[in-house]
Amino acid sequence: MLRASLCRSVRKWVPRRWWHVISVGLVTYIICTFVYTGHYFLNRQIAIGSEAQQSDALPRFVINSDSNAKLIIKTHSSNDSVVQPLVFKEQKVNAGLGENHNQPEAKFKDDNGNDADDVKDGNEPRGAAAEHKGDIEKDKHQEVTAQPEEEQYPPLVFDDEGQGQMGEPVHIDEGNLHGEDKEKYKAGFSNNDFNEYASNLISVDRRLPDMRDPLCKSLTYPDALPPTSVIICFLNEAWSVLIRSVHSVINRTPPHLLKELILVDDGSSHENLKKPLEIYMKKFPKVKILRNVQPEGLMRARILGAKFASGKILTFLDSHIECTTNWLPPLLMRIRMNSTRVVWPAIPGIDRKTFAFKTNVDAKVLQVGIFTWSLVYTWETPRLEDRATPISPVKSPTMPGGLFAIDRDFFFHIGTYDDGMSFWGAENVEISFRIWMCGGSIELIPCSVVGHIFRSRNPNSGGANTGKWTRNTLRTAAVWLDEYKHFYSRVSGRKLVNYGDVSARLQLRQQLQCRSFQWYLENVYTTAFLPKRATLSGLIHSNHNASFCIHGEYDQMNRLVLIRKCEKKYFHNQVFYVMPNDELRLIANCMDIGKGRPILYPCHRMKGNQDIRYTKNRTIYHPPSNTCLTWLQHSDKLDLRACDGGTRQEWFWEKVPWTDV
Numbered sequence: 001m002l003r004a005s006l007c008r009s010v011r012k013w014v015p016r017r018w019w020h021v022i023s024v025g026l027v028t029y030i031i032c033t034f035v036y037t038g039h040y041f042l043n044r045q046i047a048i049g050s051e052a053q054q055s056d057a058l059p060r061f062v063i064n065s066d067s068n069a070k071l072i073i074k075t076h077s078s079n080d081s082v083v084q085p086l087v088f089k090e091q092k093v094n095a096g097l098g099e100n101h102n103q104p105e106a107k108f109k110d111d112n113g114n115d116a117d118d119v120k121d122g123n124e125p126r127g128a129a130a131e132h133k134g135d136i137e138k139d140k141h142q143e144v145t146a147q148p149e150e151e152q153y154p155p156l157v158f159d160d161e162g163q164g165q166m167g168e169p170v171h172i173d174e175g176n177l178h179g180e181d182k183e184k185y186k187a188g189f190s191n192n193d194f195n196e197y198a199s200n201l202i203s204v205d206r207r208l209p210d211m212r213d214p215l216c217k218s219l220t221y222p223d224a225l226p227p228t229s230v231i232i233c234f235l236n237e238a239w240s241v242l243i244r245s246v247h248s249v250i251n252r253t254p255p256h257l258l259k260e261l262i263l264v265d266d267g268s269s270h271e272n273l274k275k276p277l278e279i280y281m282k283k284f285p286k287v288k289i290l291r292n293v294q295p296e297g298l299m300r301a302r303i304l305g306a307k308f309a310s311g312k313i314l315t316f317l318d319s320h321i322e323c324t325t326n327w328l329p330p331l332l333m334r335i336r337m338n339s340t341r342v343v344w345p346a347i348p349g350i351d352r353k354t355f356a357f358k359t360n361v362d363a364k365v366l367q368v369g370i371f372t373w374s375l376v377y378t379w380e381t382p383r384l385e386d387r388a389t390p391i392s393p394v395k396s397p398t399m400p401g402g403l404f405a406i407d408r409d410f411f412f413h414i415g416t417y418d419d420g421m422s423f424w425g426a427e428n429v430e431i432s433f434r435i436w437m438c439g440g441s442i443e444l445i446p447c448s449v450v451g452h453i454f455r456s457r458n459p460n461s462g463g464a465n466t467g468k469w470t471r472n473t474l475r476t477a478a479v480w481l482d483e484y485k486h487f488y489s490r491v492s493g494r495k496l497v498n499y500g501d502v503s504a505r506l507q508l509r510q511q512l513q514c515r516s517f518q519w520y521l522e523n524v525y526t527t528a529f530l531p532k533r534a535t536l537s538g539l540i541h542s543n544h545n546a547s548f549c550i551h552g553e554y555d556q557m558n559r560l561v562l563i564r565k566c567e568k569k570y571f572h573n574q575v576f577y578v579m580p581n582d583e584l585r586l587i588a589n590c591m592d593i594g595k596g597r598p599i600l601y602p603c604h605r606m607k608g609n610q611d612i613r614y615t616k617n618r619t620i621y622h623p624p625s626n627t628c629l630t631w632l633q634h635s636d637k638l639d640l641r642a643c644d645g646g647t648r649q650e651w652f653w654e655k656v657p658w659t660d661v
Helices: 002-013 016-055 126-142 179-192 214-218 239-251 275-281 298-308 329-337 408-413 427-437 465-480 482-492 503-511 517-523
Strands: 058-063 069-076 081-087 228-234 258-265 287-291 313-317 321-323 341-346 368-371 377-380 404-407 441-452 536-542 548-551 562-565 576-578 584-586 589-594 597-602 620-622 627-631 638-642 651-655
Touching (some): 228 239, 239 321, 258 298, 298 408, 313 329, 329 404, 368 441, 404 408, 427 441, 465 482, 465 503, 597 638
Parallel strands (some): 258 287, 341 441
Antiparallel strands (some): 058 069, 058 287, 313 404, 341 404, 368 377, 536 548, 536 651, 548 562, 576 584, 589 597
């Protein structure tokens, strides 16, 4: 009744023709509302799906050489990465130094306007550098300051006459710093393990002296060398140090030999290494930037850079280096002659406190890479008489991991890096074994010089890399050391467990028909300490008190040799080896007579202080001084004294065969 009454009232006040108009309008409104709502939710669902897809992917921003900005989306599969380029609207960037790197050859002019070919004459490409520097000065004043405030990159120094020029030191007295400056100084060391405060005062385009051995300066190289892709991986690198590394590559590399410079950001969190870095690098068309969303580790970051590289040669550099005059042609020349060669430059240190180049390179005393039985990379000076000339390439059993060049095809042929390794560490020893044992060779090239900041620790590890490094060495031992992996285990104190699946690496070794580790020791690292060569091995007991043994500190320099309670568990400290060349070794080090006292020092095979002999009278005798090792009374110290035949100078061995250790 109520509804009928209401309807009659509406009909009374609203004419019939208007009633039809209102009805049609209401129906139209309802239909439009449903259509709009459905369209909105459909688009929203598509957007959500797109966001989800991209969040699971691995985005990398690339500035490529033809000035197009690309966003590379990397998706993961069970076997490999699938890379799909999404091309965006072309963006104009500064020409800077970079010409089209597809040109077969590029010439440049010297400071006098004459055509110059610095590949031949070995001089620094000053013409190209001057042009490049002019572009930087122009961009610094005109383009960068025009960027929105949030896109400006941190200030950099460009000063040809400023501090640090020609590799001179920059001394900072912390006592004279106050307030914010002092905090920056401390933070620089804490974040980088080098003096970032000093680096920020030095021109990122600084001039350097010619660091090469004088004999190198007369060498010439052909024009037709294969171009290289330089790959620099970084993680939270100091801003001015990273930029200086890039400048040194561009300034001191003949343009036609630089295919591209690929920066691989391994998940940096520093804001200035994100958008500001992209803006800054737009002035260099040859620079590409790849980014990992989160840190993947040095090995996987380098593999990523290698996959994107288009150069015939891959040159890997650390992100805290400075290239010097004519650094690249000597490396490329050796690879052009033999594509299975892997080459690395002489590496003078850049002082981490003052950023000074510590020394010029004297090719006569360069050190090659070796390793300890704990698989720690270390150095050795090869005999000069084994080299044709002081500047001849030198065979190197291992190489440092930070700086080397390799043929791209050969790099992938031998299996790149072991991607089962984590973070960094031991990867250089592993790839060195693999190169030599699987058909390649490694050479130190004295006439190529690249400075490097050697740090005492990796500031990005957070103290957590020890376990990862250990796991990396275990993987190396399990795959490559054959029967010597048990000796590695005993020396290092690490059980051969928990190193992950190495079946793919073992299969790779079989496919490549790699040689044995015994072959490597007999043909490559011929000066390696091999315990089976020892005439005696074991604990050295005192005849004065048989419960005490000679005791040293394994793998430490300038440590005293003392007397301690005999303990077989002190394998690293008490198992000595008498070698045929009259060395008394404690694994990596030898007993050495330093300032009249017995110490442990790296073995140098030159006798003298390390000419130590165990005699039939059970004395430990040093012929050059005609003295015997003596246990001092009322002390835990040992010394060299005139031989008197007393019990404090008599020693006997508890033999421990190396196969049992």
